[in-house]
Amino acid sequence: MNAAPSHKVLSAPLVVEFPFTRSLGPVQSAFLTGLRERTVLGVKASDGRTLVPPTEYDPVTAEELRDLVEVGRTGTVTTWSWNDRPRRGQPLRHPFAWVLVRLDGADTALLHALDAPEGPQAVNTGMRVRIRWAEHRSGAITDIACFEPDDSVPSTHRAQPHPGEFADPVTGIVAEARLDYTYTPGRAQTRYLDALTTRRTLGERCPRCHKVYVPPRGACPTCGVPTGEQVEVGPRGTVTTFCVVNIKAKGLDIEVPYVYAHIALDGAGLALHGRIAGIPYDQVRMGLRVEPVWTEGGRYPDHYRPTGEPDADYETYKELL
Amino acid sequence: MTSRAGRREVAVVAFAQTEHVRAADNLSEVEMLMPVLREVLDSTGLAAGQIDFTCSGSCDYLAGRAFSFTMALDGVGAWPPISESHVEMDGAWALHEAWVKILTGEAETALVYSYGESSAGDLPEVLTRQLDPYYLGPLWPDSVSLAALQARALLDAGETDERELAGIAARSRKAAEDNPHAQLSGSPGVDTLLESDYLARPLRPHDVPPVTDGAAAVVLAAGDTARRLTRRPAWISGMDHRIEAHSPGVRDLTDSPSTRLAAERAGLFDAGSPPPEVAELHAPFTAQEVVLRKALRLDRSTAVNPSGGPLAANPVMAAGLVRIGEAAARVSRGEARRAVAHATSGPCLQQNLVAVLESDGAGAEGERP
Numbered sequence: 099m100n101a102a103p104s105h106k107v108l109s110a111p112l113v114v115e116f117p118f119t120r121s122l123g124p125v126q127s128a129f130l131t132g133l134r135e136r137t138v139l140g141v142k143a144s145d146g147r148t149l150v151p152p153t154e155y156d157p158v159t160a161e162e163l164r165d166l167v168e169v170g171r172t173g174t175v176t177t178w179s180w181n182d183r184p185r186r187g188q189p190l191r192h193p194f195a196w197v198l199v200r201l202d203g204a205d206t207a208l209l210h211a212l213d214a215p216e217g218p219q220a221v222n223t224g225m226r227v228r229i230r231w232a233e234h235r236s237g238a239i240t241d242i243a244c245f246e247p248d249d250s251v252p253s254t255h256r257a258q259p260h261p262g263e264f265a266d267p268v269t270g271i272v273a274e275a276r277l278d279y280t281y282t283p284g285r286a287q288t289r290y291l292d293a294l295t296t297r298r299t300l301g302e303r304c305p306r307c308h309k310v311y312v313p314p315r316g317a318c319p320t321c322g323v324p325t326g327e328q329v330e331v332g333p334r335g336t337v338t339t340f341c342v343v344n345i346k347a348k349g350l351d352i353e354v355p356y357v358y359a360h361i362a363l364d365g366a367g368l369a370l371h372g373r374i375a376g377i378p379y380d381q382v383r384m385g386l387r388v389e390p391v392w393t394e395g396g397r398y399p400d401h402y403r404p405t406g407e408p409d410a411d412y413e414t415y416k417e418l419l
Numbered sequence: 420m421t422s423r424a425g426r427r428e429v430a431v432v433a434f435a436q437t438e439h440v441r442a443a444d445n446l447s448e449v450e451m452l453m454p455v456l457r458e459v460l461d462s463t464g465l466a467a468g469q470i471d472f473t474c475s476g477s478c479d480y481l482a483g484r485a486f487s488f489t490m491a492l493d494g495v496g497a498w499p500p501i502s503e504s505h506v507e508m509d510g511a512w513a514l515h516e517a518w519v520k521i522l523t524g525e526a527e528t529a530l531v532y533s534y535g536e537s538s539a540g541d542l543p544e545v546l547t548r549q550l551d552p553y554y555l556g557p558l559w560p561d562s563v564s565l566a567a568l569q570a571r572a573l574l575d576a577g578e579t580d581e582r583e584l585a586g587i588a589a590r591s592r593k594a595a596e597d598n599p600h601a602q603l604s605g606s607p608g609v610d611t612l613l614e615s616d617y618l619a620r621p622l623r624p625h626d627v628p629p630v631t632d633g634a635a636a637v638v639l640a641a642g643d644t645a646r647r648l649t650r651r652p653a654w655i656s657g658m659d660h661r662i663e664a665h666s667p668g669v670r671d672l673t674d675s676p677s678t679r680l681a682a683e684r685a686g687l688f689d690a691g692s693p694p695p696e697v698a699e700l701h702a703p704f705t706a707q708e709v710v711l712r713k714a715l716r717l718d719r720s721t722a723v724n725p726s727g728g729p730l731a732a733n734p735v736m737a738a739g740l741v742r743i744g745e746a747a748a749r750v751s752r753g754e755a756r757r758a759v760a761h762a763t764s765g766p767c768l769q770q771n772l773v774a775v776l777e778s779d780g781a782g783a784e785g786e787r788p
């Protein structure tokens with residue numbers, strides 16, 4: 099990197115989970131419902147090929163495809179790779195082969211896992227495999243638990259027309275996903291968070307326009323230059339604008355109504371947010387002078403309260419609104 | 420000022436990149452990016468405010484930070500509002516958008532940048548989320564395993580062998596010894612490489628790119644502006660990108676018709692054009708270079724990935740833009756008169772972009788205004 103590390107790097111685990119609910123088109127619905135019923139459907143493409151897994155639209159012409167056919171449950175491996183260390187979510191917990199399988203009667207291949215207990219020596223392109231169905235099937239690609247070796251001869255199975263109609267068809271899937279990250283905030287925010295542990299607020303000054311950013315992100319968005327110089331701001335500040343909150347937030351133990359405000363800490367070039375307490379909500383006003391109130395072990399101010407100073411003149415904070 | 424095709428002339432006039440590393444974990448994305456933006460602007464003498472159009476490429480999934488590109492915009496001085504766009508793709512596609520913007524006459528100069536901090540997550544797992552969510556996503560097939568399926572298909576078809584693949588790895592990482600930005604450089608010989616255990620059979624560790632944090636930036640300019648900003652502009656004589664079916668089982672994994680078509684549309688095969696002296700190919704896995712050489716009709720007269728390529732540093736979302744930058748830099752330094760750059764996206768070379776870069780007077784007809 100272009101700069102030497104300055105600080106011990108802060109980091110924290112970050113888990114991102116997103117269960118997408120997705121609706122299915124008619125072809126996908128028939129295919130996934132079919133898997134639930136141990137039936138594998140393909141679709142006829144405009145060039146006469148049978149696509150398995152089937153798509154709603156032609157991969158070449160983009161035409162809508164609707165002619166469903168049933169194909170075999172055995173097939174031939176067209177390519178494979180060996181997976182020594184299965185990851186979370188993959189079809190098998192023990193080492194397995196990823197395979198593309200052309201099912202009998204299909205012209206394209208389906209990606210899945212091949213359970214090959216004898217190891218990679220027992221896997222080869224051209225080998226015959228069959229579907230191992232999952233015990234509990236719900237209408238998902240995972241209704242195929244995996245493939246397993248099969249001793250059948252390559253069959254001349256022809257795809258048979260299929261209406262694609264089933265009782266209680268699957269019309270959507272929930273795609274659960276979880277990704278694990280290590281979050282590192284970078285140098286500017288690390289300095290800011292480090293300072294907060296000693297109840298100080300550190301901003302950073304732009305060398306060009308001299309604006310002091312709190313919290314700092316490492317760059318001045320107006321000038322596009324790094325903000326290297328640390329500046330301690332506050333602890334006191336001025337309410338620049340505020341709102342009265344009347345709806346109780348879930349899991350937040352604060353009586354409503356209360357005031358949430360933009361507070362320009364003394365020396366800061368922009369306002370940050372905070373709750374105002376120690377004053378009736380209907381007496382909070384623009385220009386009110388406030389100071390932070392810390393609680394034991396708090397990692398940031400719990401709220402701000404009036405200092406008792408005279409209100410700040412509008413001219414002194416109008417640029418910070 | 421227009422080129423022989425009746426198009427506006429557009430050139431790469433500056434390129435900068437980070438020293439790519441496994442984990443830039445003391446820096447936020449904007450902190451990693453900013454020195455690169457400064458360097459690329461300083462080399463043209465332009466201030467951020469003098470750029471007509473800014474386009475970036477990045478992916479929030481890499482570091483798990485929603486709307487991270489808005490934070491990165493701090494680094495270009497985006498306030499008051501600038502003319503700006505973002506693609507959730509490699510920066511090569513951001514460069515394509517900027518190129519089109521200049522071709523339309525909407526801009527005279529453009530800044531293109533991209534970055535990725537892949538180190539924050541488990542990259543092969545994160546990349547499963549770009550797959551079809553109905554048939555592929557629920558199986559969580561990691562990017563290394565998918566590339567291994569492609570390599571196996573090539574081996575079975577007799578298009579390559581494991582020795583050739585090891586040779587590609589060794590050549591790339593030896594070439595990277597001359598590239599101060601590379602993350603990996605130097606390599607044992609082919610025989611030693613072939614003694615190593617498989618990582619994802621048939622791929623060994625040397626067949627696989629490193630996980631990289633890094634950023635890159637390019638400045639584009641039109642006609643006389645380009646001539647004013649640099650002594651030797653690297654003219655983009657053509658650029659195109661094409662995509663194939665999403666499902667790997669529908670495609671012939673041993674070939675890349677999308678690359679071939681993009682190259683044709685970019686003018687790489689134009690009658691009378693000399694073969695490129697340099698090719699910077701975005702082939703993160705060794706076997707993919709075999710596919711791309713065939714699609715681009717490269718023979719031994721073309722030096723492939725003299726920078727070391729993505730096997731030496733693979734900052735996802737920037738690695739394709741780096742290829743264009745590296746190819747342009749060869750032209751600008753006078754080391755090549757004609758170069759081809761390639762960028763890819765998706766599993767197993769699903770989507771491909773090809774750009775042809777030329778020095779003044781290197782084109783088929785040989786003359787420029």
Ligand SMILES: [Zn+2]
Nearest residue numbers: 304307318321
């Ligand atoms: Zn500034």
